[in-house]
Amino acid sequence: MIKTAVSKRIVLHFPKRLVERAIVSRLVKEYNLDFNILKASVTPDEEGLMVLELTGKQADYDRGIRYLAETGVRIQSLSQDVTRNEERCTHCGACITICPTAAFELDFVTRRVNFHDEKCLACELCIKACPPRAMELHF
């Protein structure tokens, strides 16, 4: 039976003690996963943040995630990372041309803005460009 391939985007938080260790490369060597780095940064207090797209067989993916968790890396799925505060969003549309992945889309009938969080790369450009500050980043 052929196992279905999965492709998922995840956010990894590396505590200070793990920042210098080679962790992600083992996902390729030992778990047969492909990865695409969408974003990587080290904060001033030296926590590492990495947004990855992981592709591979479901079983390998599950084992890879287990491995990451065991090393002490905190894992979040990307769609939970940037959220829209529906109370504050006015559906003006200022975000639409700011987003590099077209995650915001204007509904031409209702003139409301849809947020497709599965397209979001958590680049954060919309966070400060949103006039009522409706886009929120959650770590």
Add this chain to the structure above:
Amino acid sequence: MAKTIEEINEKIGEGKAVVVTAEELIDIVKQKGIKKAAQEVDVVTTGTFGPMCSSGAYLNIGHSKPRIKLGGGRTYLNDVLAYTGFAAIDILIGANALPDDDPRNRIYPGEFNYGGGHVIEELVAGKDVRLVATAYGTDCYPRKRLETWINIQDLNEAVLFNLRNAYQNYNVAVNPSDKTIYTYMGVLKSNLGNANFCSAGQLSPLLNDPYYKTIGIGTKIFLGGGIGFIAWQGTQHNPNVIRSENGVPRRGAGTLAVIGDLKQMKPRWLLGTSMLGYGCTITVGIGVPIPILSEEILQYTAVSDDEISAPVVDYSEAYPQMRPDILGEVSYAQLKSGEIIVQGKEVPTASLSSYSRAVEIATILKEWILSGRFLLTEPVALLPGVESGITLKPLKERPIEE
């Protein structure tokens, strides 16, 4: 068709008035024609919901014991400086005011997360606001320092008083330069990366009454979720701009000064707003009813997005340098399609004004009128029109030599 506002109000009272939004009217006129629509429709409601910088509120906080004279001293609301050039306890908070310790654009682009607009929003939301004041002390007002929480429900008066709102048409902002710029029209990407506009177009109050034939001083309106009034023409009111054949201005033209009881308003319709790299402001919801007193007035209210043109302005160079040149004109129908052509390039568009909220405002106002709780008012005086000769004057700068 009722011929006077009094007759319309009688029909509203009897529950017989026909009220439609300016958006709904467009289809009605397409189906029935101007003549029949004018016979049937009594009131057309308009709406707009966008950042409106020249806005503020004045508060009378009540006398403390012993008394303090805030006038001439310094007063802060949630660390944002309020204006105290009035008597003892009247203060004014402007939407663009910032805390003294806000870094502004020293860290560029500044975030401007909290300012006067946010203070007004929090007051309206019923939240306690921290007032810290220092004064110089007099025989009759001896106190020199005051630190207290205030809440809108305890204030004698809390009044929204906006000097310039509801612009009749506005610029479309673009950036042909090679670096991103941060403006009051939003983040503008380099090399014509985007085009931002800010008008409800066919729903916008003054675009539906281009010659100010019904909207005037004393007109009762929807303001910030409550009831307000037009107090005067707004600052920079400029009726003498180039107009299309349908009378609609093709540049920013008329404006409104509006006033209303802040205690009636709701944060959904009065929202503290931050423009990255520019400053703080407030997003204001305004809806104005237009009485259909003639076929001519109905014809104006039937205007649609494809019949309203706006100028495309270079905000990297022409706007800051006060140059009058524009990069062309586009219609609101083109702007709302998501893309316009500027200098031969396809440029994606975005709006700073929420059209869906503008529709909601026009619909709420319609429901208020249909339910009989909102009657129309006769304007006390009309706004200055084309015949006034009023134009927008630049500053006549005269260097001070000593």
